[in-house]
Amino acid sequence: MTLEQLRIFVAVAEREHIxxxxxxIHLTPSATSAAIAALEARHATKLFDRVGRGxxxxxAGRLFLPEARAVLARASAAEKVLADLAGLVHGTxxxxxxxxxxxxxxxxxxxxxxxxxxxxxxxxSIGNTDxxxxxxQEGAADLGFIEGGIESPVLATAAVAQDEMVLVAPVTxxxxxxxxxxxxxxxxxxxxxxxxxxxxxxxxxxxLEAVGIAPASLRVVLDxxxxxxxxxxxxxxxxxxxISRRVVDGAIRAGTMALIDYPLPPRPFLSLRHRERxxxxxxxxxxxxxxxxxxxx
Numbered sequence: 623m624t625l626e627q628l629r630i631f632v633a634v635a636e637r638e639h640i641x642x643x644x645x646x647i648h649l650t651p652s653a654t655s656a657a658i659a660a661l662e663a664r665h666a667t668k669l670f671d672r673v674g675r676g677x678x679x680x681x682a683g684r685l686f687l688p689e690a691r692a693v694l695a696r697a698s699a700a701e702k703v704l705a706d707l708a709g710l711v712h713g714t715x716x717x718x719x720x721x722x723x724x725x726x727x728x729x730x731x732x733x734x735x736x737x738x739x740x741x742x743x744x745x746x747s748i749g750n751t752d753x754x755x756x757x758x759q760e761g762a763a764d765l766g767f768i769e770g771g772i773e774s775p776v777l778a779t780a781a782v783a784q785d786e787m788v789l790v791a792p793v794t795x796x797x798x799x800x801x802x803x804x805x806x807x808x809x810x811x812x813x814x815x816x817x818x819x820x821x822x823x824x825x826x827x828x829x830l831e832a833v834g835i836a837p838a839s840l841r842v843v844l845d846x847x848x849x850x851x852x853x854x855x856x857x858x859x860x861x862x863x864x865i866s867r868r869v870v871d872g873a874i875r876a877g878t879m880a881l882i883d884y885p886l887p888p889r890p891f892l893s894l895r896h897r898e899r900x901x902x903x904x905x906x907x908x909x910x911x912x913x914x915x916x917x918x919x
Contacts, residue, residue: 623661625697628690630657631669635679635687695761702764702902712741715904718763720821721849723891724748726868727783728767735911742904750847752819758894764905766894769821769866770828776897782912783891786867787825789882790874792859798880805833812843812861814852822849825889826864853879 633643634654644654662669669683679687702713715735719728724746732744747757755772757763766777769785791797802808808830816822823845827837843861846852849869856863856870857878864886873879893909895901 623664625694627657627661628694630654631661632687632690632694634658634670634677635683635690638677638679640677691760699761699900702904703900713902713904714743714745715765715902715908716745716747716763717765717767717908718747718749718754718757719767720751720754720769721748722769722785722822722866722869723767725849726866727785727891731908731912731915734915735908738911739904739907750817750820751824755894758896761896761899764895764902765908768892768894770825770889771892772894777894778897779892779894780909781890781916782893782909783916784888785891786888787864787886788867788870789862789864789884789886790856790870791862791880791882792856793877793880794859795862795880797862797882801883805830805835809835809839809841811841813840814844814846814855814861814863815840815842816849816852816865817845817847820847821889822865829864829887 630643630647630649633647634640637643637646640654640658641651644651647654649657658670667682667686668680669686670677671680717728717732718724725748728746732746735742736744747754747763749757751768751770751772754763754766754768755774755777758766759774759776767782772779789797789801815826830837830840844855846855849865852863852865853870853873855861857873862882870879870881874881893912895905895909
């Protein structure tokens with residue numbers, strides 16, 4: 623079997639669709655089907671069942687998928703080592719970021735990196751903190767950047783920036799005129815929050831526990847999987863939230879949202895890397911640039 627056959631198999635397995643996989647890996651559907659058929663014939667093993675107009679993995683295919691991913695990850699790591707021998711003239715850098723970091727902090731840093739190392743191709747995956755940690759653990763991302771902490775024995779973390787957290791409310795909310803004077807007054811809200819697993823939600827829950835408030839006691843009326851949806855809900859009057867100042871600064875200045883005078887601790891932005899995987903020169907250079915940015919802030 624070849625690495626190209628493995629790459630095609632993984633693409634089809636993840637999408638369970640020949641045409642979609644072919645489009646995403648820049649092949650024709652016929653070439654993609656032929657590669658799968660050749661792999662199955664060579665090893666006399668059926669990897670997919672054709673069900674109606676779609677395909678699904680067989681039991682053999684499900685068992686083979688993690689092994690195929692592992693081989694591709696090792697091949698990618700080997701390519702990165704060879705690319706390092708040529709310095710930063712060319713290469714790739716796969717980043718993953720949780721939403722606040724990826725949408726508001728990473729873009730100017732990536733642009734500065736691209737200007738400094740134009741031969742390095744940079745990709746960015748965006749999800750919540752748990753998603754980012756999983757990508758780094760699996761080797762699908764060279765570096766991850768998240769808000770707040772993560773507990774994992776295989777991931778090394780380092781603070782790369784600091785984020786200001788703020789309490790905001792609709793302009794019609796009573797807190798606009800009389801901010802809460804104690805943590806107990808926060809309970810009723812009502813609250814609009816990011817989803818469980820996000821760094822923003824984890825930061826608020828950690829703060830509440832530190833001041834003796836059970837997070838489950840908050841009156842949560844909505845939770846959303848994006849900062850932008852939370853911001854829009856607060857502007858529409860659905861409730862209050864704690865969120866990064868970076869996300870809501872424009873709305874505060876425009877007067878569509880009220881900044882509530884309530885003290886909250888800042889949170890760090892953290893880098894993640896796998897303790898046991900090779901850290902490429904491209905990744906080392908990005909971390910160095912992040913440290914430069916922090917020092918100049």
